Amino acid sequence: GPVIVWFRDDLRIADHPALHAALEHGQPIVAVYVLDEESVGVRPLGSAARWWLHQSLRSLTADIEALGGRLLLRRGAAGPIMTALVHETDASAVFWNRRYGLPERTVDTAIKSDLRASGIDAHSFAGSLLFEPWTIQTGQGGSYSVFTPFWRACTAGPPPRAPYPAPDSIPGWAGILDADPPSSDDLDSWGLEPSRPDWAGGLRAAWTPGEASAHALLQTFLDGSLPRYGSERDQPAQNATSRLSPYLRWGEISPCQVWSATQSAQRGLTGTALTSATRFLTEVGWREFTYHVLFNAPDLATKNLRPAFDAFPWPPVDQEALAAWQQGRTGFALVDAGMRELWRTGSMHNRVRMVTASFLIKNMLVDWREGERWFWDTLVDADPASNPFGWQWVAGSGADAAPYFRIFNPNLQAAKFDPHQQYIRENVPEYGTDAYPAPLVDLGETRRAALAAYESVKNPS
């Protein structure tokens, strides 16, 4: 029978280990994506992520059809859907690339054992990371909680494998090819895109999701900004970063592909340009680290990694102030610029993510989980590992985190990283006029209050 290839956070056809193995079988392929909003513990996607997913599935559908196959779209709990699909197609095997969150792993493990119990070959592959989280261990056999030794351990071992090329055909299974193609109707009926109001105009202007765009963006970055990445990556107006994060989040490009293309691009480089390339790969290494941490601390999005923070005296949330932060009306220009960039484009520069998060947690004394949820809903790259990791890092409650007492001053950050206020003016047109809001908080006072609150949890009795 045919081989089912279950697509998840790997919406691409090149360097897709599960698809690659299925094609080696020589049987027709049943490609399927399951929108699972029912399995226990699986976190519902945020609004911007749903918009991205819609575009990405449309792109993957077209790419698979162009090679002779078809992508089935199913909605519901993945377990029963897989069982039904195996019956329906008389499949001999089901292949997929691994996921690393605990609820997802639980779903996948159950499906694998059910399938194997009924004589179906079920197999999972490493497709979304450079290094499987459990393969990187400390000398004592434990997991890492500090980045530098983690990344040293990663890079000391064998290098990531070479990426698989794109297949030149994906033979679809006749039972599906002969039926009416329902996939595009299904996708529209899922309602992943906003309709009334349609707030996605800014997202459409900023992004073209899909595998082809991911590779074009990577190539533009490697041919253009890579040599200045090291010196300009912290300046939001410079466009010196790759903007690959949503493509990596959805697996439209794999980290192996990024790794290998960067290795080739850096061959001719020397001096600061070479240092820049190493720096870029180190940032890709941070993505690896966040998955290593998530694998070992599945509650990353809800639970402080440092239990001492459980006693942090968060005051009740001031909903109006929270809305001012969300809408970019705090009266602090870099914070407002970032929050408005996020709302308009579904993304925010990394430096500004740190500044806006620090402001919420330390100048507004709002629990980091509140900010994590807002980012989860508004980011197109909303990632189950990197987002909660980033928030806990800023809060000081996380792995290898910034110390709590390091409180960014948003005005000094603006002067340092947006010296000509180019980023601020792009995102806050009324900056400098009477229409711009007065500061929401006193930086000195709120800083002292944050430090006092922190003192109370620092030395748990």
Ligand code: FAD
């Ligand atoms: P580049 O600088 O070009 O880096 C290349 C790739 O490396 C990125 O695409 C990304 O996959 C990875 N990367 C870079 N920096 C980090 C980092 N600090 N942590 C993890 N991976 C990194 N990143 C997400 O992908 N999804 C999120 O939901 C997310 N939430 C964040 C929340 C907070 C509070 C903070 C401080 C950071 C968050 N990040 C998140 C990390 C980082 O801000 C983005 O990955 C980065 O801004 C993406 O831009 P880029 O693709 O141009 O990055």
